[in-house]
Amino acid sequence: MKTLRTLLLLPILIAGVVSVQAQSPLYGVGRTPTENEIRLWDIAIGPKGEELPVGSGSVDMGSELYLSKGCAGCHGTLGNGGMAPRLIKRDAGPNADPWDYGRVLPIRSPYATTVWDFINRAMPLGAEGTLTADEVYSLTAYLFFLNDVVEDGTELNEKTLPQIQMPNRTNWEQVPDWLPGQPRLEGYPY
Amino acid sequence: MSQKKTDRREFLKRSAAIAGAVGLGAVKPALGQDHEHMPVAPEPGAFIRGSDEMTAYGSRSRFVDSVRIPHGGRESPDAFGLDFHIATPLQDSVGEITPSSLHYMGTTRGSFVPDIDPDAHRLMIHGMVDNPIVFSMEDLKRMPSVTRKHFIECAGNRSRSSHTTIQETHGMTSNAEWTGVLLSTVLKEAGVHADADWVVAEGVEEVKGASSIPMAKAMDDCLLCYGMNGEPVRPQQGFPLRLLAPGFEGIFNVKWLRRIKVVDEYYMTYNDFGHLTRDPVNAALGYQIGPKSVITYPSGGQQLPGAGFYEIGGLAWSGGGRVSRVEISTDGGRSWKDADIRGTAEPMAHTRFSFEWDWDGAECELQSRCIDEIGQIQPSRQQALDFWSTDGERATFVKGQDNSIQPWRVASDGGVHNAIS
Numbered sequence: 001m002k003t004l005r006t007l008l009l010l011p012i013l014i015a016g017v018v019s020v021q022a023q024s025p026l027y028g029v030g031r032t033p034t035e036n037e038i039r040l041w042d043i044a045i046g047p048k049g050e051e052l053p054v055g056s057g058s059v060d061m062g063s064e065l066y067l068s069k070g071c072a073g074c075h076g077t078l079g080n081g082g083m084a085p086r087l088i089k090r091d092a093g094p095n096a097d098p099w100d101y102g103r104v105l106p107i108r109s110p111y112a113t114t115v116w117d118f119i120n121r122a123m124p125l126g127a128e129g130t131l132t133a134d135e136v137y138s139l140t141a142y143l144f145f146l147n148d149v150v151e152d153g154t155e156l157n158e159k160t161l162p163q164i165q166m167p168n169r170t171n172w173e174q175v176p177d178w179l180p181g182q183p184r185l186e187g188y189p190y
Numbered sequence: 191m192s193q194k195k196t197d198r199r200e201f202l203k204r205s206a207a208i209a210g211a212v213g214l215g216a217v218k219p220a221l222g223q224d225h226e227h228m229p230v231a232p233e234p235g236a237f238i239r240g241s242d243e244m245t246a247y248g249s250r251s252r253f254v255d256s257v258r259i260p261h262g263g264r265e266s267p268d269a270f271g272l273d274f275h276i277a278t279p280l281q282d283s284v285g286e287i288t289p290s291s292l293h294y295m296g297t298t299r300g301s302f303v304p305d306i307d308p309d310a311h312r313l314m315i316h317g318m319v320d321n322p323i324v325f326s327m328e329d330l331k332r333m334p335s336v337t338r339k340h341f342i343e344c345a346g347n348r349s350r351s352s353h354t355t356i357q358e359t360h361g362m363t364s365n366a367e368w369t370g371v372l373l374s375t376v377l378k379e380a381g382v383h384a385d386a387d388w389v390v391a392e393g394v395e396e397v398k399g400a401s402s403i404p405m406a407k408a409m410d411d412c413l414l415c416y417g418m419n420g421e422p423v424r425p426q427q428g429f430p431l432r433l434l435a436p437g438f439e440g441i442f443n444v445k446w447l448r449r450i451k452v453v454d455e456y457y458m459t460y461n462d463f464g465h466l467t468r469d470p471v472n473a474a475l476g477y478q479i480g481p482k483s484v485i486t487y488p489s490g491g492q493q494l495p496g497a498g499f500y501e502i503g504g505l506a507w508s509g510g511g512r513v514s515r516v517e518i519s520t521d522g523g524r525s526w527k528d529a530d531i532r533g534t535a536e537p538m539a540h541t542r543f544s545f546e547w548d549w550d551g552a553e554c555e556l557q558s559r560c561i562d563e564i565g566q567i568q569p570s571r572q573q574a575l576d577f578w579s580t581d582g583e584r585a586t587f588v589k590g591q592d593n594s595i596q597p598w599r600v601a602s603d604g605g606v607h608n609a610i611s
Contacts, residue, residue, distance in 0.1 A: 030329045047458060
């Protein structure tokens with residue numbers, strides 16, 4: 001009788017053990033991607049730059065690519081005056097507050113990686129995803145040069161790019177920690 | 191509305207004339223001054239003949255002419271066929287669901303709507319997880335599903351004094367019934383690491399639009415949607431798969447979703463960069479949609495035929511949860527009365543309200559005010575501007591998401607006008 005009860009309980013005990021291991025799949029639907037597949041898909045570059053592909057590019061190469069890839073056609077020869085968003089900071093005088101340079105990605109962004117990421121994923125218009133990693137490093141370097149973030153002659157690669165100290169690196173506010181049922185802003189009645 | 195009324199009157203007159211001509215107009219009931227005859231079916235030639243198309247996928251009456259319009263002064267489509275921002279005709283809305291064909295649309299920077307073969311589409315869950323997974327659409331449809339009503343609203347949905355109609359002032363929000371898999375279901379399936387705080391959601395369109403979403407939200411109520419209003423999600427809404435982040439600003443609701451990457455920090459994607467600010471108040475108020483409402487009838491550009499009874503109707507919503515109360519003022523905000531909530535108020539969903547009103551024919555100003563279940567109250571424009579004003583400087587622009595009250599001025603001639611100054 002005792003044995004029978006143990007046997008009857010056994011499946012329940014096993015189920016209990018399985019549910020404790022919350023990290024194993026419950027449904028088993030879908031397939032596991034290969035490492036290579038993940039690498040090919042993963043174009044989201046975080047602030048640490050861990051996902052950056054091996055490669056390098058220079059301000060000089062970037063200035064040529066800016067013309068040859070058609071960037072100048074939409075963004076203007078020197079990063080302004082075109083139909084597309086401005087890429088060179090506005091003149092804000094000496095010792096300017098970086099926020100006075102305008103909403104210009106390669107100067108306002110807190111991280112260099114955001115600039116690399118967006119050129120890589122979304123430029124040039126109509127030929128997105130066609131730039132090589134080296135070309136993206138070069139164009140990024142050139143835009144940083146235009147905005148006095150790096151000096152002429154600078155070369156960037158997967159190691160040096162995330163180390164660039166953008167002027168707004170810490171000069172911005174994170175959204176508040178989100179919790180369900182929480183008001184938009186503590187103490188704000190609306 | 192007035193245009194539609196006229197059309198309908200003419201239609202009825204025409205029908206009556208035709209009915210008379212074929213000898214069916216003998217009955218003359220008293221139906222009011224506009225109607226000398228009972229509305230009857232039009233002549234045989236005016237029936238909508240059955241067709242293979244109408245059998246396969248029905249369409250609305252040719253007398254219904256409600257359409258979307260480009261929003262914000264930019265063409266959509268533009269000369270290249272890129273779609274940008276398109277506003278829904280809220281002035282014609284009834285009930286709570288926006289028809290899929292009329293749902294508002296927004297894009298990251300102007301996009302070609304991708305023409306995706308669902309059999310070839312994949313969603314990858316990876317990053318800080320124990321088991322990265324690739325789902326086909328068929329796989330996702332095997333997973334446990336939910337169906338929920340939720341609104342989406344664009345951050346740029348704000349009323350300006352130059353706007354004349356509600357389509358311009360509020361047309362960048364819509365509400366649909368969404369069907370899909372909870373993001374938490376697939377995240378649990380993948381096994382999220384304890385130190386993961388964010389997910390990056392990414393689309394497959396040419397811009398590869400991507401947004402960072404806090405893990406608490408991802409695990410709470412975000413949805414991977416393949417269904418919309420009882421059929422597959424429309425291409426402009428992300429066919430075959432879109433993310434829904436209920437109550438968050440529109441851009442978080444990533445369309446044509448191909449990837450969820452689990453990460454340990456805010457990724458500052460290009461979409462996130464659009465929210466960049468150094469004002470913590472502005473950051474907080476440009477995130478979760480506040481309590482908001484608008485009167486859809488009578489609204490700007492409409493014409494009331496004269497004094498008398500009207501059911502004021504409108505929509506209320508909040509990113510903070512359910513709408514718990516809507517109030518109406520017919521005297522420009524001096525006094526308020528409760529409106530009736532129609533249907534059931536659901537979390538982060540448009541909720542229809544109504545209010546019985548006898549218009550005395552004198553000029554007046556109509557307003558509605560939403561209060562949500564967590565006690566947030568929709569501010570007047572004055573209150574919102576007061577909040578953003580400093581001692582030295584009077585604010586003229588509501589920063590963050592603008593959820594302020596929309597006033598409609600009803601002139602003594604029955605014309606309805608935007609009363610934002």
